[in-house]
Amino acid sequence: TDVSGIAQNFSASTSSEAKEDAPKAEVKDTPKAAEPVKETPKAVESQSLDTPEGRIFVSPLAKKMADEKGINLSQVKGSGENGRIVKRDIENFTPAASVAAVGKFVPSGQEDFDEKPNSQMRKVIAKRLSESKFSAPHYYLNVEFDMDNAIAFREQYNTLPNTKISFNDMVVKACALALKQHPQVNSQWFADKMRLNNHVHIGVAVAVEDGLVVPVLKFANEQSLPQINAAVKDYAVRARNKKLTPQEMEGSTFTVSNLGMFGIESFTSIINQPNSAILSVGAIIQKPVVKQGQVVVGNTMKLTLACDHRTVDGATGAQFLQTLRGYIENPVTMLV
Known part of the structure; x- marks a missing residue:
């Protein structure tokens, strides 16, 4: 018997069994490293400010620091989240060099x-004007007149020997003529009646050291331009020297106040009661105007009519100004 084959088979069988019977290495689960716990970030405390430059986000501490230092937050660039202004931004802030620091x-x-x-004059002025302003329902009508013809008329008129008239004289004369056509504007209000005056007495406001006086041109519609000029000059001189009599400052039915010589373009006045109206006259101004579709250099003057609504309605005041415009813009008609 060939035992070498048996020996080989036995050896192979024994080796195989030994491998099967050998204890297997125990595989232990290696614990995994613990994953770090992610912390949820806390909400950052912030304030929102609405400014003309837009909405600004700033921390309370930064805002407090800015207030203490007088820093305008709209000039600070935030370095925090979403452009939020934080403490370090205030600490590092330097005002722009172009902005001068103002102490x-x-x-x-x-x-x-x-x-x-x-003075007694100031007491009288205060009393009368206060009574007028608070008792008479004032309203105002504003107009602007073309003064080119008036300027040319005055220049030509003043070439006459011993003759000198002013624009204010022309306004007074024109008012006197217009009042004859509009008696309602020449009226006076009393507690129990209304007086429609057929005569025309125009008060001319004159500034004096202590205040204002109003001498009266009696029957002004009947006086010529040179006569009006002479009377107004005389009243003005005597008013400043305190030489006017009480009778010369009584009885007016209408008043003209002119501040044009001071460069005032337009203004409003308080009615000199019991009169129903007062005209405020401004300066003559040279400016571009439209004439016949063309822009040219023109001369204009603004006037404001203050009316008492108890006696003069708006349409009545407007019609008076239309008539006045006709005389001022075509002054030769005042001589007819």
């Missing part, structure tokens, strides 16, 4: 004033 004003003086007793 806070610290008053060094004391309040000071002088007192003087109210």
Whole structure:
């Protein structure tokens, strides 16, 4: 018997069984490293400010620091989340070089004033104008007249020997003629009646050192332009020298106030009661105007008529101004 084959088979069988019977290495589960816990970030405390430059987000601390330092937050660029302004932005902020730093004003003086007793004239002015303003329902009509013809007329008129008239003289004369055609504007209001005056007495406001006086041109519609000029000049001189009599400042039915010589273009006045209206006259201004479809250099003057609505309705006041315009813009008609 060939035992070598048996020996080989036995050896192979034994080796195979040994491999099967050998204890298997125990595989242990290696614990995995713990994953770091992600912390949810806390909400960042912030304030939102609405400014003309837009909405600004800023931390409370940064806002407090900015307020203390007088820093305009709209000039600070935020470095925080979404452009939020934080503490370091305020600490590092430098004002723009082009903006000059302005120091806070610290008053060094004391309040000071002088007192003087109210003159009798100021007391009368205060009393009468207050009564007029609060008792008469004022309304105002504004117009602008073309003064080119008036300027040419005055230049030609003043070439006459010993003759000198002003634009104010022309306005007074024109008002006197227009009032004859619109007696309602020449009326006066009293507690129990309305007086429609057929005569025309025009008060001319004159500034004096202590205030204002209004001498009266009696029957102004019957006076010539040179006569009006002479009377107004005389009243003005005597008013400033306190030489006017009470009778010369009584009886007006209408008033003209002119501030054009001071460069005032337009203004409103308080009615001199019991009159129903007062005309405020401004300066003659040279400016571009449209004539016959062309832009040319023209001269205009603004006037404001203050009316008492108890006696003069709006349409009546407007019609008076239309008539006045006819005389001023065509002054030769005042001589007819």
